[in-house]
Structures are given as C-alpha cells and as structure tokens.
Amino acid sequence: MFSMPRVTRIGVFTSGGDSPGMNAAIRAVVRTAINEGMDVFGIYRGYEGMIDGQIEQMERHSVSNIIQRGGTILKSARSKRFMTYEGRLQAYQSLEKFKINGLVAIGGNGTFTGAQQFEKEFNIPVVGLPGTIDNDLYGTDFTIGFDTASNTVVQAADKIRDTATSHDRLFFIEVMGRDAGYLALWSGVAAGAEFILVPETKTYIDNITRLLKHDMRKNKTSGIVIVAEGDDMGGAYDIARQVKERLPEIDARVTVLGHVQRGGSPTVQDRILASWTGFEAVHALIEGKSSVMVGIEDKKITFTSFEDAINKKKNFNFGGLELARILAL
Ligand code: F6P
Numbered sequence: 541m542f543s544m545p546r547v548t549r550i551g552v553f554t555s556g557g558d559s560p561g562m563n564a565a566i567r568a569v570v571r572t573a574i575n576e577g578m579d580v581f582g583i584y585r586g587y588e589g590m591i592d593g594q595i596e597q598m599e600r601h602s603v604s605n606i607i608q609r610g611g612t613i614l615k616s617a618r619s620k621r622f623m624t625y626e627g628r629l630q631a632y633q634s635l636e637k638f639k640i641n642g643l644v645a646i647g648g649n650g651t652f653t654g655a656q657q658f659e660k661e662f663n664i665p666v667v668g669l670p671g672t673i674d675n676d677l678y679g680t681d682f683t684i685g686f687d688t689a690s691n692t693v694v695q696a697a698d699k700i701r702d703t704a705t706s707h708d709r710l711f712f713i714e715v716m717g718r719d720a721g722y723l724a725l726w727s728g729v730a731a732g733a734e735f736i737l738v739p740e741t742k743t744y745i746d747n748i749t750r751l752l753k754h755d756m757r758k759n760k761t762s763g764i765v766i767v768a769e770g771d772d773m774g775g776a777y778d779i780a781r782q783v784k785e786r787l788p789e790i791d792a793r794v795t796v797l798g799h800v801q802r803g804g805s806p807t808v809q810d811r812i813l814a815s816w817t818g819f820e821a822v823h824a825l826i827e828g829k830s831s832v833m834v835g836i837e838d839k840k841i842t843f844t845s846f847e848d849a850i851n852k853k854k855n856f857n858f859g860g861l862e863l864a865r866i867l868a869l
C-alpha cells in the first residue's frame with residue numbers, strides 16, 4: 541500500500557531582513573514543488589501576511605525573470621504579532637483556508653525561532669533556508685545574500701580607498717552586523733583593510749592608536765578601518781571620535797554603508813546557494829523532515845535543527861583579523 545505524502549500544498553515566505561538571492565530561493569522552491577506535482581503558495585510579508593491571509597497560489601511563470609533581482613518579490617517584515625499565541629493561531633487559520641500543509645521559511649534567526657514554535661503548536665512541518673546577509677547561522681558555510689553583500693562592501697571600500705589615498709585620510713567604514721562580524725571580517729580581508737573591528741572580539745582603542753602611530757612612522761598616510769555596527773566600542777562614528785581624541789593629527793572620515801548592503805543583483809554564489817538549497821528544502825518536506833534548516837557545508841547539503849542553527853555559535857575565523865593586519869602593513 542502506498543501512503544499519501546504528508547505535504548502536498550506548500551507555502552513559501554521570506555521574513556526578517558531581506559537579502560540578495562531570496563528571489564532565487566523562492567523561484568527554486570516554487571518550480572521544484574510544481575515539478576513534484578504539489579500546489580505552492582506565496583505568503584506575502586512573512587508572518588504578517590500569514591496572519592492576515594495575504595496568500596496567493598503561484599505558477600511556474602510567477603517566478604519568471606526574478607533570479608537576478610535583489611530584494612524579495614514576496615516582501616518581508618518583522619512580525620510582533622507572530623510572537624503571541626493569538627497571532628500564531630490566526631496564521632494557522634489562514635493556512636487552513638488554503639489547506640497548506642507544509643512551509644518553506646526563508647530568513648534568519650528570528651524567522652526560525654518563530655517557525656520552530658509554530659511547528660510545535662500546530663504541527664505544520666517547516667523547513668528553513670538561510671537568508672541573511674549576516675552569515676550568522678550555524679550549520680551552513682554561507683547564508684544567501686552574504687556573498688553579494690560582501691562584494692557590495694568591497695566595491696565601496698575600493699572607491700573609498702581612492703579618495704583616502706588622495707587626501708592622506710583614515711576612513712572608518714561601518715558595515716552591517718548587529719551581533720555578528722562575519723560580513724566585516726570577510727569584506728575587510730578582501731578590501732585590504734588596516735583594521736577590522738567586530739562584536740566577537742573586544743576592541744581596545746589604545747591598541748588601534750598605538751598601531752596607527754606605528755603605521756605613520758612607516759610612512760603610511762592613509763587607511764581603512766572596517767567597523768561592524770555591533771562592535772562593543774560603538775559604531776564607526778563612536779570609534780572615529782575616540783581615535784581622534786587620542787590622535788588629533790589624524791584626518792579621519794566616516795562612511796556608514798547602511799542598507800545599500802542589503803540590495804543588488806545576487807552574485808553567482810548566492811544564486812547557486814539559493815537554487816540548490818531551495819530545491820533540497822522541497823524534497824526535505826516530501827521526505828518528512830521538519831524544523832530543520834538546509835545549508836551547505838564543505839560543498840555538501842546539510843540539515844541542521846532550528847534549535848542548533850539559532851543557538852549554536854558558528855565558527856568565527858579570528859585568524860582573519862590578524863591576517864588582515866599583517867597583510868596591510
Ligand atoms: O539583515 C540583518 C541586518 O542587516 C543586521 O545586520 C542589521 O542590524 C539589521 O538587519 C537592520 O535591519 P532593519 O533595518 O531591517 O531593522
């Protein structure tokens with residue numbers, strides 16, 4: 541006797557901060573599901589739209605011409621209402637109307653925290669895709685959007701380097717990363733930054749000024765400091781001010797890159813990561829998996845429980861900070 545697969549009607553949504561490659565992930569989920577004979581529905585504005593029933597059936601053509609586009613055609617939001625039981629119950633009732641019996645959640649920590657709770661309470665299987673520029677999820681080497689954001693930072697830093705050199709200035713460039721310094725580290729090494737300041741390590745301003753003096757003695761007249769917004773000594777403006785107090789002779793400038801890092805056409809790496817994990821997410825639901833995030837580690841597909849993806853600390857390459865410093869001398 542054949543048993544009916546549990547999941548036949550999938551809902552897909554993007555939630556939390558958007559990231560380049562989310563559209564490629566939506567495309568992969570929609571087309572894989574249709575290819576498997578399933579019905580697939582787009583849920584708009586993340587958990588907010590799930591609560592409000594902003595749900596539409598998607599066809600193959602609904603995801604035409606989006607693989608190259610940044611942002612998310614399904615839109616995204618952070619939902620306070622979904623943090624309450626009433627909100628989640630309403631979301632469940634919306635899904636029931638469309639007979640949706642499986643979900644693919646594309647997002648980061650907050651998205652998976654909500655998904656885990658929802659699955660426990662309403663027994664709807666959820667598989668996650670890592671969509672965030674922060675790359676702070678355990679269980680995947682990279683998250684969807686991180687590579688594009690790193691390239692955006694490096695392109696900006698290269699341009700800033702031109703003017704920094706012309707004017708003999710020290711630039712403090714603030715990049716995103718409220719709690720994580722992966723974007724700062726990766727882009728800082730690639731941009732040849734003199735210093736990289738991240739939340740994962742304690743920042744000592746005196747140490748920076750001592751090394752800057754050393755650089756000046758070696759006739760270095762300009763430089764770049766990449767500051768993750770969540771650094772323990774503050775953002776780029778705070779750090780620049782503290783350095784300036786100790787070294788008034790330095791001509792310092794600050795650039796905050798902000799949300800420019802969240803947009804743009806996804807790189808090849810992000811498109812492939814999104815397409816491959818999106819495909820695997822649908823198959824995972826068919827196989828009965830739930831409350832897991834699909835990732836890629838060492839070029840192999842991995843499934844990590846939401847519990848671990850959210851709570852375990854991903855390996856941070858502290859050596860990269862030292863590497864940047866040595867190579868910048
Ligand atoms: O996407 C993650 C992230 O970029 C964090 O690094 C940043 O602090 C946050 O989102 C800001 O997002 P928003 O402006 O959407 O609140």
